[in-house]
Amino acid sequence: MGGVAVxxxxAASFVVPGPAGVAIRDxxxxxxxxxxxxxxLVGGHLGSLASRDLRARCADGLDHDAERWAQRKxxxxxxxxxxxAGSVTKATHDQWALARRGQAAHVQSLEAGVAAxxxxLALPIGAKGTKHAAGGYRSEREWFAKSRRLRxxxxxxxxERADRAxxxxxxxxxxxxxxxxxxHLEEAGLTEGEWRRRWEASRRFLQADGESGKRYGNETLRVSPxxxxxIKLPxxxxxxxxxxxxxxxxxxxxxxxxxxxxxxxxxxxxRAVAYRIHEDVDRDRWYLTASWSIPAVQAVPLATVRANGLIGVDMNADHLAAWRLDAHGNPVGAPRRFDYDLSGTAQHRDAQVRHALIRLLHWAARHGLAIAIEDLDFTAETTREKHGRRKRFRQLISGMPVARLRARLLSMAAELGIPLVAVDPAYTSQWGAQHWQKPLTSNKHKTTRHEAAAVAIGRRALGHPIRRRTTPPRTHQSDGYGHRTVQAEPGTPGREGPHPRIPGPRTRCVPPGRGAKVGDQNTHHRSGCSAEHETWQQDSLPLSL
Incomplete structure (x- = not known):
């Protein structure tokens, strides 16, 4: 019996909550x-204390408690x-917690690689794979090498599991x-002195937590209006x-x-404001960063976000594909493409992402619509064991700035008051291409796979199924040969009854007396019928139910 893909x-779509804090720099x-x-001098002295405290925190492991924290302070x-001391110990604990989260992600990656x-190895040599699982290895030599890698x-x-436990x-x-x-100084293009400056700058500690009620919100690093x-010197x-x-x-x-x-x-x-001073060695500049927490804003209900439609966005390696959808899930207008270039320095990549998001958000703000985007997580996708020799594909996935784009989009959308809807990314590209790419292609525009995926993402955020209902065979269409794409659900009242006459596209009106009894034919069957005239409200019809 052949295997069946399960x-x-x-997961259900949800409105993304707003950011919990704000950071500005000068x-x-x-x-x-x-x-x-x-x-x-101050940063180096506090940095040595932070290094000592981090060593003590790592030595405590899971046995750390509030009493031990007070002792360290x-x-x-x-x-x-x-x-x-309070700022140092808090930063140390946050760094240890971040290392624990990274350790958990590493364990997850190793588990995915071992399973792949x-x-x-369990498949015959040369066995073909499927869309959902890789096939067997190509040769006995590769099978032997992978068996050793498995060990x-x-x-x-x-x-890693022992360390985590x-x-x-x-x-x-x-x-x-x-x-x-x-x-590897020669490969990095650095001298020993340049490397030493970077190393010392990265290990300095010049950050202080804010305190509400104190003068200007911070007693240690104080900035006046x-x-x-x-700076309060040690x-x-x-x-x-x-x-x-x-x-x-x-x-x-x-x-x-x-x-x-x-x-x-x-x-x-x-009110409390936290500050951090750091040196940018490459530019030979010093910067001050101020940050503070903001109250959580109550998220807009999902039903309210869906009321007027939204914009579905598909993220790719070099662009964002977006398409506007109405409340019924129908694509409106032409798709939009927002390009960015992820080559070059980190600052250049960040600027490219920021500029693409600005254009997307301004488009959404002009129409007063929310944005639907996939809740992407490539933790288990970047392992080389899953994609085998597809090195360029692995590099493509690893190079996508998912976390940075998500953080940027969240903060920038909150500033403009644009709600974000996160959807499950499962099958959006595959089903979008299957059900929407060909129907949306015309003589003037050839719909891409990414644009079709944007439609699928938007429909999932609106609560509609991605699948598009196809037109019935000609002899089974409404009224014998009339065109009908929309089909009512089996439980819809009156689904077998006649349909009202839809006004034409030019006048958008019905001549007097035309179709007065079209919507209700009970006059022909029994007495005591309802009123002959009914009021019909024309609305855009969904392409699927």
Whole structure:
């Protein structure tokens, strides 16, 4: 008996909640040599304390509790201050938690790779695969090599599971990639001095959590409404102070161009604002980042979002394909394409994504519509064991900035008040191409697979099935030979009755007396019939039910 493909259950669509915080940044212009030296000394001293605290937190593992946290904070207070110690310990705990989440994702990736190799090893050599599962290996040589790789993956998986059960994580302050670059300076195009500057800058600690009720919302890193920045120096560096109460005032002033009024309102009301100072070694600049939490905005009900239709968006490696749909799931107008180029530096890629999203959001804002997008997660898709030798395809998936695009779209849409609907990505490309690509293709426009997927995404967000009802055979159409694409559900009252005359496209009106009894024929069968005249309200008809 042949195998039957089992479709996985499609998750329900939902309105994405808004962002929980805001972050803005400005450059510290006009710093003197003394200012930069103080920032390096303070950041280096607090960075050494953060490294020591991270080692202690990793040693505690899963046995860490509130009492141990308080003990760590007391150990750091004597060499800094109570507020600096609180910021260090909180940042350390967040870093440990992030390492745990990364460890869980790595275990998931290894499990997917082991399952894929085991499946392919169990198949005969040369067995063909399907759309849902890979086939057997091509030769005995490849089968033998993969059998050895399976042992390697199983050993790695066993070690990672043991580390996770014991609460062990492996994390490097400054980044593992930059650490390994030290051994490949020629390939990276760096000298030892340049690498050392980057390493020291990445390991500095100059960030302080805000405190509501304190002056300007932060006692440690304080920024006044006129842009003056002052730092509470740690105890060993108090002799560097140039202001009362052990503080150092920087020469540079900041003026946040984006959300500056919101920031000024917060600090004027003494509401908490967190700050972070960091050095960009490549540009030889210093930056100040301000961040604060915002109250959760109640999400718009899904029924309200669906009322006027929405825009379905399909994300691809080099563009966003979008199509507007009405409330019935019918495509309206022509599709739109928003291109971006993901080559070059990280700043260039981020700018390309941002510009594409700006054009998409402005289009949605002009029509007052929500945006439907797939809830993508390629954690199990990027493993090389699943896609075999399709190296370019794996690189294509790995290069898609899913997380960055999702974060950018969420924050930018919330700023414009545009709701986002997340849908399950299962089968949207396949079913969209199957049911919508050919019907939407005309002599003037050839619909692409991605545009058809955008229609499928939009229909799923609206609660309609993706499948499009096809036209019945000619002898089975309404009224013998009249064209009918829309078919009523079996339980719809009056589905077998005659249909009212639909006004023509030119006048949009019905001549007097025409079709007065078309919608109700009970006059011919029994007395006591209903009124002869009924009011029909013309509306756009859905292409499927």
């Amino acid at each position: 479709l996985r259950e499609v 450059r510290l212009k006009g710093l003197t040599i003394a200012d930069e030296e103080v920032l390096r 007391r150990e750091l207070t004597g060499e800094s201050s109570s507020r600096w 190799v085991r499946h392919r 390697v993956l199983e050993d790695r998986l066993e070690r 014991a609460g062990r994580v492996r994390v490097v302050r400054g980044g593992k990639r930059l650490l390994n670059t030290r051994h 006129d842009g003056e920045v002052s 105890a060993p560096l108090a002799h560097l102070a140039n202001a009362p109460h052990g503080r150092y005032v920087l020469t540079a002033r900041v003026a946040f161009a984006h959300r500056g009024e919101q920031w000024r309102d917060r600090i004027t009301a003494n």
